[in-house]
Amino acid sequence: MTQLTTPPAGAPAKTPASAPKRRRRGSGFGTMRRREKLLRYALLLLALVVTVGPFVWQLSTSLKGAGESIYTSTPQFIPSDPTFDNYLRVAETIPVLSYAKNSLIVAAIAVIGNAVGATLAGFALAKLRFRGRTLFLALVLGTLVLPGEVTIISQYVTVRSLGLADTLVGVALPTTVAMLNVLLMRAAFMAIPDEMDEAAVIDGASAWQRLIHVGLPNVRGMLSVITIFAFIGAWDDFLWPLIVLTDPQNYTLTVGLQYLSGAFTSNPRVIAAGTMIAFIPIVIVFATLQRFFFRGVEEGAIKG
Amino acid sequence: MKTQRWFTPWLLLGPALVWLLVFNLWPAINTVVLAFTNAKPLGGGSFTGVANFERMLNDDQLIYALVNSIVYMLVCLPLLLFLPLLLAVLLEKKLPGITFFRTAFYTPVIASAVVVALIWTWLLEDRGLVNGLAQQLGFLTEPLPFLSGRWLLLFSAISLTVWKGLGYYMIIYLSALGNVSRQLHEAAAVDGASPIRRFWSVTVPGVRTTMLLVSVLVTVSALRVFTELFVLTNGTGGPGGRTMSLVMLIQMYSRGFTGHLGYASALSLLLFVITVGPMLLLLRLNRKAA
Known part of the structure; x- marks a missing residue:
């Protein structure tokens, strides 16, 4: 004690x-x-x-x-x-810097894709009326019933048939626009009172102008939450990159770490240094943004 | 008032629609299709009827995996139902420095499961910190083989899952605790109820709905466990491949010349059947909360 x-x-x-x-x-x-x-x-x-x-x-x-x-x-x-010798040893054993770069590329695609895709779709679903909206929403909700692991094999078949097996784009692609984030952004847009929007409509604003001038300033909180989730999710992911990537040159950090400990060394010091290389960046991201993060989680942005 | 052309919504929905169709709906359908083929990781495959499902009936490893899943779930449930609640109760009072503790308790959640599993490997190995301390303090005379026995491996993985999940469920409880009536607490305190008594008769009933949500979340994540077991067993699935999970089996069949995407898809369907009940419940609970 x-x-x-x-x-x-x-x-x-x-x-x-x-x-x-x-x-x-x-x-x-x-x-x-x-x-x-x-x-x-x-x-x-x-x-x-x-x-x-x-x-x-x-x-x-x-x-x-x-x-x-x-x-x-x-x-x-x-x-x-x-x-810091052990950190140098990691870099000598596996191309850890290029693994970190690979992880960063995957995370960047996930962050940009989700920020753009989920914002646009969330706005349309919350604020615009059109035929097919209910069907679209029902399908999006339906996908939430499937744990990612259930479709991971056929996901791989899709990525392979697109010619993207063993590529970073292939790793990033399936979650570039996550349906959960679409729903979260929709909820954020729906929380904006209609009166604010109506004023813009009467002034003759287009859907695009409403999104930029009325919508976006009011959903910054949720937007930061989904981008943080997207970054952490992509950076930490292991199973999917493990399935997609075969060439050790293309590994992301998590797969590379397992590779390091599985195949090259049983020296706990070097493995420890490797884990710190993967861990410290995410801690920095989290520590910097934790204010937004916890606020968002309190707003109910909890992943299942 | 015509400010919106008919295609504007679809332009905005475009990316999400493509991803919904290509990376959500199609894989769901294709999983069913693949389950009736003998597709291989490197391509090809033809229709083989129910052969994959017949194979499942005689797969010993699958039995082990399912037993492991049940044990995983049963051990995780009580621990992750109550330990995070206790943490949340600790964090509830706005003491100085409480934000620091909240952030610190959440750190294991944001770390990759691979990182955490490698830390666990180092902690639990024969000459690691846990065995060392236990021997030093006289609890053990010789090291426990945490990473080589079938059940010890499983329980090591469970301890990892529980430790990593503490902060996650703590945050869920923390937002629920805000709604527990303060008056009720005060009344109980005035009546002379001890803190433990108050925990059981005020706090726990107050977060009942959240406990249901947490138990469903824990159940689903226990059934989906992969990384912990994969890294702790170094990808082997433990002695005789008996410390595997269903998802580990799916991954195993996804690769290389011995891989079998058809069989892996059939296993995926089994995973779906097992998880669909809790997932539907989860969806309902979330919609009710929202």
Whole structure:
């Protein structure tokens, strides 16, 4: 258990813990008892160790030099002589930079495709009236019943017949416009009050002008959510690129990592360095954009 | 007021329509078609009737995979139903620094399953941190072979899935907790109910619907598990290929000269049959929430 020796920063001056004050706002933060607060922070820190600890251990392993034993009976979290050698070893063993580039290409296609495709379709489905809209919506909803793994084989057959087997475009293509994102963007456009739109219609604005001037400024939140989801989804994906790609030159980072650990090395330091190369960029993306991310998730943009 | 030409909506829908037809509807139909052929990964294939389905009846690996799926589901369900709820309850109070903890607890969710599985491999190997600490503290006299026994492998993968899923379901619970009546909590506290008592009789009933949603999500993802088992077993499926999942079997038949896309498609149909119930329920729950 992690011990809390000092009260957490920001804790208010000692409140009489025993005084049974009338609790007007029982769970309010001003009246929370000091003991409860300490207990909460202790549990939070314990959970932090559990959720983040393994990443720290991996980072630490990746920075340990060949001279330092990584199997000591008392685990050392701080490397005695930190070094980036293992990262160089990764680059010597597999073309890790080109794998990262491949992952980035796939993610970029997914981000742009979903941002454009889902926005246009979401707007049309939410704000325009036309024949076939209900049918289209029903079909889109219907596709959500299928887990991606069910169609992955025939997806591969399609990509192969397009001549895109073993290419990055083939990896990116099936999820370039994801139906879930179309629905999410539609929901975002539907949340814009009709009155705002009607004013534009009376002024003679075209559908395109309404999308640019009324629609887009009001759906930025959802748009950022689907692009973050698209990026993370593409960057992290493993099964689909594993099926599509055969030439090791074309691997994305996740497939390349498995290749590294499966075929080339059993040196935990080098594998640890490899995992950090795949992990750190996504953490940076996430840390930068997490504000939008959590807001979007709270709005109900939860993937099933 | 004629500001919209008839084709404008279809112009906007264009890309989505193409993707709906080519990458969603057609693969769904083609999966059924392929399941009745002996298509190979490198091309070709002809109609073979129900041969693939007959083959399924005599496939020992498939039996193992299905048993694994059931165990996976049964172990994941209670853990992922309650642990993330506890985390959410911890995060509910707006203490200083709480945003940091929320983000940190979510980190395993955004990491690739491959990255996490490789971290697990290092943690669980014979001389890894877990075995080391357990021996140091006297829980074990010799290392447990987490990565080589059939069941130990399965449970290692389950522990990974649970750990990686904590933050995901925590966020779902967190937004549900906002709706649990504060008055009810206060009334219970005034009546002298202990925090544990309040958790069971106020919090849990308050997030009942969300718990249903979470259990469906956990069920579906347990049936779809792939990466954890693939990476932990280094693609082999464990001793004798017995620590496989249905999706791992599908992937196995998708490649190389020994591959069999027809049989893989038949297995995909089986996956569909198993998951369609929970998926429909999920769709209903989501629409009700929206």
